[in-house]
Amino acid sequence: MSHVSRPRVLLIAELCNPRWVSVPLEGWSHSQALRGVADVHLVTRRLNRESILAEGLREGVDFTAVEPGLVKRFSRWLATVLRGGQSVGWTTAAALASLTYYGFERRLWCRLGPKVEAGEFDIVHRLTPVSPSAVSPVARWCRRAGVPFVLGPLNGGLPMPRGFEDVLRGEREWLAPLRKAQVLLPGYRATREHASAILAGSRVAFAEVSERHGPRLVYIPENGVDASRFHRHVEGPVRRPVRVAFAGRHVRLKGIDMLLEAAAPLVRGASLHLDILGRGPETPRLEAMVQEKGLQSGVDLPGWVDHDQLQDRLIRSDVFAFPSVRDFGGGAVVEAMALGLMPIVLDYGGPGELVSPEAGFALPMGSRPEVVERLRSALSRLVDDPSVIRPMGDRARQRALGLFTWEAKAAQVQAVYRWVLGEEAAKPDFGMPLKDRATDPERSP
Numbered sequence: 022m023s024h025v026s027r028p029r030v031l032l033i034a035e036l037c038n039p040r041w042v043s044v045p046l047e048g049w050s051h052s053q054a055l056r057g058v059a060d061v062h063l064v065t066r067r068l069n070r071e072s073i074l075a076e077g078l079r080e081g082v083d084f085t086a087v088e089p090g091l092v093k094r095f096s097r098w099l100a101t102v103l104r105g106g107q108s109v110g111w112t113t114a115a116a117l118a119s120l121t122y123y124g125f126e127r128r129l130w131c132r133l134g135p136k137v138e139a140g141e142f143d144i145v146h147r148l149t150p151v152s153p154s155a156v157s158p159v160a161r162w163c164r165r166a167g168v169p170f171v172l173g174p175l176n177g178g179l180p181m182p183r184g185f186e187d188v189l190r191g192e193r194e195w196l197a198p199l200r201k202a203q204v205l206l207p208g209y210r211a212t213r214e215h216a217s218a219i220l221a222g223s224r225v226a227f228a229e230v231s232e233r234h235g236p237r238l239v240y241i242p243e244n245g246v247d248a249s250r251f252h253r254h255v256e257g258p259v260r261r262p263v264r265v266a267f268a269g270r271h272v273r274l275k276g277i278d279m280l281l282e283a284a285a286p287l288v289r290g291a292s293l294h295l296d297i298l299g300r301g302p303e304t305p306r307l308e309a310m311v312q313e314k315g316l317q318s319g320v321d322l323p324g325w326v327d328h329d330q331l332q333d334r335l336i337r338s339d340v341f342a343f344p345s346v347r348d349f350g351g352g353a354v355v356e357a358m359a360l361g362l363m364p365i366v367l368d369y370g371g372p373g374e375l376v377s378p379e380a381g382f383a384l385p386m387g388s389r390p391e392v393v394e395r396l397r398s399a400l401s402r403l404v405d406d407p408s409v410i411r412p413m414g415d416r417a418r419q420r421a422l423g424l425f426t427w428e429a430k431a432a433q434v435q436a437v438y439r440w441v442l443g444e445e446a447a448k449p450d451f452g453m454p455l456k457d458r459a460t461d462p463e464r465s466p
Contacts, residue, residue, distance in 0.1 A: 173220030271301030
């Protein structure tokens with residue numbers, strides 16, 4: 022076995038692409054950070070090959086690209102048909118992807134399984150997909166080969182809050198109520214039984230797995246921030262109008278319409294300006310709301326901003342409002358925090374686990390009218406006393422860069438590697454949610 026400081030890791034990341042966003046970018050960023058603590062050989066889908074080669078990785082040495090086959094391509098087409106588009110029906114997409122993921126792992130094992138069995142890797146770690154429904158036959162084959170298998174971070178399973186059934190219908194999440202049936206998938210239980218460690222990317226995911234697998238479960242939030250991409254920060258005093266930004270897909274579950282409704286009187290009073298970045302199926306409705314409520318002078322909808330240009334646009338603002346009613350991770354929130362924007366989120370799902378009381382507002386979930394009222398109250402407070410914005414934004418930045426960089430996550434995963442390799446007796450515990458050492462005496466050194 023290699024020295025623990027540089028374990029040899031076969032890292033499975035089917036979704037892994039530096040040119041994309043969401044989970045593929047997450048897979049890429051996390052995998053590259055892990056190269057700082059381990060000797061990593063990445064295995065991914067062939068469609069990521071050219072993007073990875075452009076980053077300087079060597080095929081056959083640093084990574085292996087596997088073709089998923091015709092079944093995967095057919096399932097992707099079928100998912101688009103059943104979903105009714107690319108921006109809705111995510112549960113349906115995840116279910117169909119999970120049904121075909123098995124073939125991807127079979128192909129990668131044909132290529133690299135003999136090396137695992139020959140002892141050329143100390144650990145096999147499946148990084149993506151993050152969906153809990155994606156079974157992993159490699160877990161069983163690793164157990165047979167005597168090589169530890171690490172699974173995760175897993176994330177998902179966040180139920181739609183009560184009172185937002187219209188969002189569920191609008192997002193075409195007709196399969197969501199049947200999600201618990203995933204435990205009946207062949208290999209679902211075996212994947213977890215054969216894993217040496219399971220990383221839970223959220224409190225919901227932790228609770229879902231903890232009853233049977235608690236002793237092997239470690240909480241590490243799914244999302245992170247690339248400090249090299251988000252290295253600038255907001256500076257100078259807050260001036261009126263207070264500028265509030267949103268960035269993300271324009272879909273119903275993001276709650277952008279509630280943000281517009283909450284901010285409307287403040288926008289009309291010229292004390293607040295909204296920048297709603299992104300685009301999606303809800304964009305026409307949002308544009309119509311701006312017209313109907315007379316908000317044209319204080320609301321901008323500029324469309325998509327390239328990810329590498331996002332920080333330059335966001336630092337024009339003071340506050341980042343992200344009232345999503347069902348968000349597993351909250352990558353956009355931690356990126357805005359890294360820039361020093363004060364976050365306002367709903368304390369439900371991933372965003373509520375990123376924001377601490379000292380570093381932003383995590384508003385209680387409620388009915389639609391209650392959420393609108395809480396958003397309006399929070400925005401009004403900041404307009405009335407903008408002096409709290411920069412200090413909270415600074416603490417948000419410190420929190421993001423201290424706990425949620427990909428390098429910080431790599432260090433956490435390294436601790437898990439040491440544990441499964443028997444170099445550390447105690448299972449790692451980083452707190453749930455993660456706590457700032459400076460504000461949490463129990464976790465201070």
